[in-house]
Amino acid sequence: MNGASREALAAARERLDALTDNTSVDVAKLAGELAAVTAMLDREVSLRRVITDPAQAGEAKAELVGRLLNGQVGGETLDLVSGMVRSRWSRPRDLVDALEELADTAELTGAHRSGALDDVEDELFRFGRIVASSTELRAALTDRTAPGSAKGALLASLLGGKAHPVSERLVARLVTHPRGRSLEAGLESLSKLAAERRSRMVATVTSAVPLSDVQKQRLGAVLAKLYGRQMHLNLDVDPTVLGGIVVRVGDEVIDGTIADRLSEATRRMAG
Structure with missing residues (x-):
């Protein structure tokens, strides 16, 4: 990201950190809702353009998001997303990329809280190595014609009950909603985010x-x-x-x- 988007992402990270510092916040729920908003905006190109249009007032964009998400997500998620659309973004896609990063960060924060971050880091790395060693598995997980439900079932057979729930959710979202990224790039990005949780x-x-x-x-x-x-x-x-x-x-x-x-x-x- 460049320019305005970098500044907007930095501000969003600070707001997320402030939220997740409060141990009463359900970070898994927050992560799931942020991921759902990410998926919605990834699909709805016109909406994405409207809420990142620099010609529109930030408050008007926040009100639009409020009407769309009210009752669909919790107050913490709504406040966070509303603050993000008030910011200026260099490209509409940058907002969606930022939301996805915040969703992943919230998941990893939950792992950090429970003392499981090391396990999650190792599981993400090991999963990447397993995929790299099997061309058939990689092909099945990255097949654009295969439905997400089929990929989810395959992942459940591989990871279900064998990995931390955070690892399972992160990998499942990456595989079912890659958003143009390769599986390897997505796993590497998650690994970097996990490391950043403790600098x-x-x-x-x-x-x-x-x-x-x-x-x-x-x-x-x-x-x-x-x-x-x-x-x-x-x-x-x-x-x-x-x-x-x-x-x-x-x-x-x-x-x-x-x-x-x-x-x-x-x-x-x-x-």
Whole structure:
């Protein structure tokens, strides 16, 4: 997002944080209602344009949203959405993207409250690895012609009772309402949001063999010192790296594997 949308999203995040700091707020209900509003505005292109039209007064747009959502969502959700439509957005789609982010953040806040955020982070990462390893599963979950109910049933068979309810809801919404994103991009976005709940960055670590607890602690400490922030480590095992580790933080890759050094040596010899 750029310009006005970035500022509007920052303000919406602050309002959401203020809401979810109140432990009496049902964050799962809030997340579900925000997701429902996201889906509605994603479908209703004309409505989306009207409530983001900079030529319309913010209060008039808030009143329109109030009439549409009154009785459909709770007061917290209505106040939050009304505040968002009063803001200025660079593109109509930015509002919907922001609502989706707030819905996901509310879910993750609930996991954080219950002490389950680490489990949710790990489950999202593991699910991504399972999908990446099975072309048939990925095809079934991303088939645009398949009804959402069929995808939901498939997810229920995979995750039902085996993952935290927050993980199940997040993955189900991503699969049934991808909104143009790839499954991999959506899971990575969720992983980043989860890390941000406690101001941590995400490092994906690939090693030839599983790391010991001591190695994980040392690596986490080194990366935290290097980047100036706490790190959540998503751990993956790939025997093809031959030894050492590969660490990816955002777009940056730190490769310390034997395979990489052998490749470099081969390139130098060839040169």
